[in-house]
Every structure is written in structure tokens, then in C-alpha cells.
Amino acid sequence: xxxxxxxxxxxxxxxxxxxxxxxxxxxxxxxERASAFATVLKWIPLLLSGFWLNILMSVLAMAIGTVIxxxxxxxxxxxxxxxxxxxxxxTHFFRNAPWxxxxxxVMFLLPFNMRLGGFAVGIPDWVKATFGLSLPxxxxxxxITRGAILSIPSGQWDAGRSLGLSRGMIFYLVIIxxxxxxxxxxxxxWYAILLMAxxxxxxxxVTEILTLTERVTASESRPDILLPIxxxxxxxxxxxxxxxxxxxxxxxxxxxxxxxxxxx
Amino acid sequence: xxxxxxxxxxxxxxxGLNFSFIYDPFDRARWIVGIKxxxxxxxxxxxxxxxxxxxxxxxxxxxxRVVRTAIRGYVHVFRNTPPLAQLYFFYFALAPxxxxxxxxxxxxxxxxxxxxxxxxxxxxxQGAYTLEIFRSGLDAVPKDFVEASNAxxxxxxTRFCRIEFPLAVRICLPAMESNxxxxxxxxxxxxxxxxxxxxxxxxxxxxDRVNVPEVMCALLASYMVLVGAVSLFMRxxxxxxxxxxxxx
Numbered sequence: 001x002x003x004x005x006x007x008x009x010x011x012x013x014x015x016x017x018x019x020x021x022x023x024x025x026x027x028x029x030x031x032e033r034a035s036a037f038a039t040v041l042k043w044i045p046l047l048l049s050g051f052w053l054n055i056l057m058s059v060l061a062m063a064i065g066t067v068i069x070x071x072x073x074x075x076x077x078x079x080x081x082x083x084x085x086x087x088x089x090x091t092h093f094f095r096n097a098p099w100x101x102x103x104x105x106v107m108f109l110l111p112f113n114m115r116l117g118g119f120a121v122g123i124p125d126w127v128k129a130t131f132g133l134s135l136p137x138x139x140x141x142x143x144i145t146r147g148a149i150l151s152i153p154s155g156q157w158d159a160g161r162s163l164g165l166s167r168g169m170i171f172y173l174v175i176i177x178x179x180x181x182x183x184x185x186x187x188x189x190w191y192a193i194l195l196m197a198x199x200x201x202x203x204x205x206v207t208e209i210l211t212l213t214e215r216v217t218a219s220e221s222r223p224d225i226l227l228p229i230x231x232x233x234x235x236x237x238x239x240x241x242x243x244x245x246x247x248x249x250x251x252x253x254x255x256x257x258x259x260x261x262x263x264x
Numbered sequence: 265x266x267x268x269x270x271x272x273x274x275x276x277x278x279x280g281l282n283f284s285f286i287y288d289p290f291d292r293a294r295w296i297v298g299i300k301x302x303x304x305x306x307x308x309x310x311x312x313x314x315x316x317x318x319x320x321x322x323x324x325x326x327x328x329r330v331v332r333t334a335i336r337g338y339v340h341v342f343r344n345t346p347p348l349a350q351l352y353f354f355y356f357a358l359a360p361x362x363x364x365x366x367x368x369x370x371x372x373x374x375x376x377x378x379x380x381x382x383x384x385x386x387x388x389x390q391g392a393y394t395l396e397i398f399r400s401g402l403d404a405v406p407k408d409f410v411e412a413s414n415a416x417x418x419x420x421x422t423r424f425c426r427i428e429f430p431l432a433v434r435i436c437l438p439a440m441e442s443n444x445x446x447x448x449x450x451x452x453x454x455x456x457x458x459x460x461x462x463x464x465x466x467x468x469x470x471x472d473r474v475n476v477p478e479v480m481c482a483l484l485a486s487y488m489v490l491v492g493a494v495s496l497f498m499r500x501x502x503x504x505x506x507x508x509x510x511x512x
Contacts, residue, residue: 096492
């Protein structure tokens with residue numbers, strides 16, 4: 001980077017620019033009405049409670065996606081043809097299917113409740129959405145895992161064998177520890193992408209931050225709060241995702257280079 | 265065509281699998297409009313994101329710090345905020361500020377419709393990623409080539425157009441493939457602002473016919489075909505552009 005301002009300062013500057021879009025627009029307004037900025041301020045606790053759900057969904061989906069993804073990634077390189085074939089197929093399919101369509105698929109085709117010992121237990125829609133989001137994440141983690149394992153020089157396998165380690169032991173003691181380092185930057189990157197993708201669940205009816213934003217704008221029904229309130233939502237995500245992007249960039253430069261992809 | 269329609273109708277009466285968009289003329293028309301809109305949206309957003317990426321890359325190499333900072337700011341904002349929030353920001357927050365005309369019935373009619381806003385939002389989003397890909401491609405051009413062209417006394421423009429850019433394009437191709445695939449996938453977000461693309465039409469059809477699983481499978485298959493077409497095209501391009509003795 002050419003500038004040498006500390007990262008925190010840059011985050012604040014960008015967030016402030018996003019926020020400043022609001023008050024700049026809110027100059028008009030009769031005296032008895034609260035200013036647009038004050039109106040948005042009033043709703044911020046509600047929006048933050050929605051954002052909490054976004055964070056929760058992203059953390060859970062990342063956990064599920066990582067577990068499934070690592071298993072699939074290892075399976076892709078398995079000697080068992082069936083297992084490898086399934087893992088490759090899953091990975092390609094969910095990497096190429098739009099997230100929103102996968103989300104629709106899961107929301108519509110998963111049951112809305114399940115029987116647990118005679119009781120019907122409802123499955124909240126955000127749980128289903130979390131599961132839906134974890135599927136494409138798993139596919140991408142699977143590809144990262146596969147790439148990381150393949151990037152380990154084959155000499156490492158030979159060295160392990162010469163020490164008398166079994167295939168499984170080489171894998172857990174030699175290969176995996178080296179993979180973790182290489183997987184960390186893209187893994188963090190996918191977490192940021194996932195966090196930004198959680199707002200897609202507003203389309204399928206989860207009450208997260210974007211849904212709440214729409215409700216607030218509908219209840220206030222004043223056009224002058226639209227810019228500041230959407231600006232606030234974007235700034236909020238920015239404050240979370242930009243540091244992750246910077247850290248990813250830093251780690252990538254230390255470990256090697258990969259490219260950031262857009263949500264799809 | 266008739267035979268396929270008859271088969272789909274027969275399938276419905278015998279198995280209950282209702283592929284209404286095959287035999288029903290109304291649903292079929294909706295489906296075709298959806299596919300066409302998705303393709304058009306993809307092509308338009310890819311085209312404009314390429315232009316944004318290219319111009320942005322040039323500006324990013326500008327002598328003026330203000331210009332560079334502005335470009336960095338654009339890239340960071342669009343890459344680190346949710347694409348759907350960006351789309352809403354454009355469609356709900358910016359659209360009302362845009363010029364409109366009043367129809368004979370007295371209704372406010374904006375000049376920019378949902379489709380246009382989707383193109384704008386998706387182009388700006390994808391443009392930020394394209395810019396980064398071009399930039400890293402240019403950075404990856406070996407310094408020897410630049411030095412060699414300097415030794416031949418080529419001008420800045422000639423050097424860029426004849427040496428750096430053609431090499432950067434070849435370096436970019438693999439990253440560009442996934443970028444273009446994402447462009448196609450991202451068009452599904454236009455559903456949220458009621459652009460009649462394939463996902464929107466699918467929800468309309470299953471809303472009327474209650475045949476969610478059938479339409480859902482056809483929807484996923486359609487996306488697979490579109491994404492596959494993009495991938496095949498990029499592979500073809502990579503083969504056409506391959507330079508002997510210069511690794512991919």
C-alpha cells in the first residue's frame with residue numbers, strides 16, 4: 001500500500017464516508033420533525049440486534065461448512081473412487097450454483113418442523129438459512145483443502161514414509177499442520193464472504209439486519225432516511241469485513257497469493 | 265417441440281411431476297423471458313464491469329494520489345459490503361433521487377428501471393473485483409518485458425497496449441473465469457428488486473402451480489448450463505490466447 005496510515009484509521013475514514021452520505025442528503029425537513037440522522041440513530045439498537053443474528057448465522061454456517069468442507073476436500077483425494085467422485089461432484093455443483101438459489105432450495109424443501117419423541121419441534125427459519133449458507137461454503141472450503149493438500153511437495157510424503165509413519169500418520173502429523181497455514185488466508189476470506197452473504201437470507205424471510213432495515217424504512221415512510229440507513233448497514237459490514245480483508249492480504253503475502261472472489 | 269410438450273403433459277398426468285413451463289404456453293413464455301433476462305443481465309454486467317475494471321486499472325496507475333486513493337476506496341467499499349445491501353442502496357436509496365417523468369395518468373415514472381439498476385449495481389460490484397484481477401495481472405508481468413520495451417524506446421502508451429496489457433490478459437484468465445462465473449451467479453440477486461430474471465420467473469411459476477421441486481431442479485439446471493457455457497468459453501479463450509513457451 002502506498003499510504004501509511006494505520007488500518008484502524010482507514011476503517012474509520014471509509015465508514016465515516018459511508019455515513020456522511022446520509023446527513024448530506026438530510027438537509028431539508030421541517031423544524032418539528034427529527035432530522036433524518038436522529039431518526040436513524042433511534043433505530044440503531046434494533047438494527048444492531050438484527051446484525052447480531054447475521055454474526056451468529058455466519059459463525060454457525062462457517063463452523064458447519066468448515067467441518068463438511070474439510071471432510072469433502074480430503075475425500076476428493078481419496079483412493080475410494082465412489083467417495084472421491086461424490087466429493088468432486090458436490091464441490092463443483094455448489095461452487096457453481098448461486099447462493100440465493102441454494103437458499104431457496106433449502107428453505108422450501110426442508111421441513112419446517114420435525115418430530116422429536118412425539119412432539120413437533122419447529123425449525124426456525126434462520127436455522128434453515130444457516131444450513132443453506134453452509135452448503136456453498138463447504139464446497140469452497142473443500143476446494144481450498146484439496147488445493148492445500150496438493151500444494152504440499154510430495155517429498156513430504158516420502159520423508160514421512162522413510163520415518164516409518166503410516167499413511168494416516170503422515171497425513172495427520174506432517175501434511176495437515178502445513179495445510180492449516182496455507183488454508184488460513186482463504187478461509188478467513190470465505191468467512192468475510194459468508195458474513196456478507198447472510199443478508200441474502202432476508203429475501204427468504206429471516207429477520208436479520210436488512211429485513212429490519214426495510215421494516216424501519218416502511219414504518220418511517222420518509223425518503224430522506226433511506227440513504228443514511230442503508231449507508232449505516234453498509235458501514236457496519238464494512239467495519240467487520242475490511243479488517244478481515246486486510247489481515248487476509250497480509251497473510252497471503254506471507255504465505256503466497258490467491259484471489260478474492262465475489263459472492264455468487 | 266410438440267412431442268416434448270406432450271411428453272411433459274403425460275408425465276404430469278401419470279406421475280404428478282408438473283413441468284408446467286414445458287407444456288403450458290403461458291409458463292413457457294415466462295420461463296423464456298427469465299432465461300433471456302438472465303443472459304442479458306449477465307452480458308451487460310460483465311461488459312460494463314470489464315470497462316470499469318479497465319478504466320479503474322489505468323486510473324490506479326495515475327500520477328495523482330487523489331485519483332489512486334479514490335480508486336482504492338471504490339474497490340474496498342464494494343468488496344467489503346454485502347452485494348445485496350449495495351443493490352438495495354442503489355434501488356431504494358438512490359433511485360428516488362434520480363430524475364423521473366410524469367405519465368399521462370399522473371404517476372411518477374423513473375427513467376431508470378429495476379433492470380438498469382441491477383446492471384449498475386452488479387457492474388460496480390463486479391468491476392471492483394475485475395479491477396483487482398487486472399491490477400494483479402499487470403503486477404505479474406515480468407519486469408524484463410518492461411525493461412526490454414524501455415530499451416527499445418517504446419512510449420508509455422505503446423508499452424502498455426502492445427506489451428503489458430496482452431501479457432496481463434493471459435495471466436488474468438484463470439482468475440477471470442471464476443469472476444465471470446460469479447457475475448452470472450450474482451444476477452440471481454436481481455430477484456430482490458423484481459427484475460424478471462430466471463429466479464423471479466421460477467418463483468412466479470411455482471407460486472401459481474405449486475410445483476416447487478420440479479421448477480427448482482430446472483432452475484438449478486439452467487444455472488449449471490449458463491455457468492458451464494461461461495467456463496467453456498473461457499477455456500476456449502485460454503487455448504486461443506496461449507503463447508508457446510510462456511506458461512499459463
